[in-house]
Amino acid sequence: xxxxxxxxxxxxxxxxxxxxxxxxxxxxxxxxxxxxxxxxxxxxxxxxxxxxxxxxxxxxxxxxxxxxxxxxxxxxxxxxxxxxxxxxxxxxxxxxxxxxxxxxxxxxxxxxxxxxxxxxxxxxxxxxx
Numbered sequence: 690x691x692x693x694x695x696x697x698x699x700x701x702x703x704x705x706x707x708x709x710x711x712x713x714x715x716x717x718x719x720x721x722x723x724x725x726x727x728x729x730x731x732x733x734x735x736x737x738x739x740x741x742x743x744x745x746x747x748x749x750x751x752x753x754x755x756x757x758x759x760x761x762x763x764x765x766x767x768x769x770x771x772x773x774x775x776x777x778x779x780x781x782x783x784x785x786x787x788x789x790x791x792x793x794x795x796x797x798x799x800x801x802x803x804x805x806x807x808x809x810x811x812x813x814x815x816x817x818x
Contacts (some may be wrong), residue, residue, distance in 0.1 A: 700738050700750070702728060712741070712751040721747050779809040787817030 704724045711719040711727050714736060722730075731738050731752060739758060742749040753761070780803045782796055803810050 700740050704728075704738065704750070706748050708747045710745075710747045710749045711738075712749065714752050714754060714757060777809055778806075779811060781811040781813065783813040783815060785815050785817050 710721050736752040738750045741751045
């Protein structure tokens with residue numbers, strides 16, 4: 690069993706599979722081919738091979754430029770940041786600009802309790818009609 694790739698990036702010349710499904714940098718399928726043929730294509734075009742999907746038969750690799758790889762890594766990092774971490778509870782509370790004084794006090798007490806419990810708190814303030 691080959692090791693799983695932890696990060697998205699160029700695999701270089703170490704490809705554990707004999708037959709690969711290759712996609713060019715424009716997203717068009719070039720079909721299944723032997724790894725030697727894929728490496729030859731990579732060298733001819735001055736591109737890098739990137740593992741896209743490993744758990745299919747044959748595994749899917751894509752020819753990409755260094756810039757495309759960098760942009761994809763940035764997208765994945767942003768997506769990872771946006772998703773909440775396991776074990777972290779996120780609470781949300783919304784206020785209206787026409788909130789009564791007593792309601793405001795109760796909601797602020799609730800916020801203080803959540804912050805003490807180390808929850809991530811998101812506050813939304815809406816304008817009254």
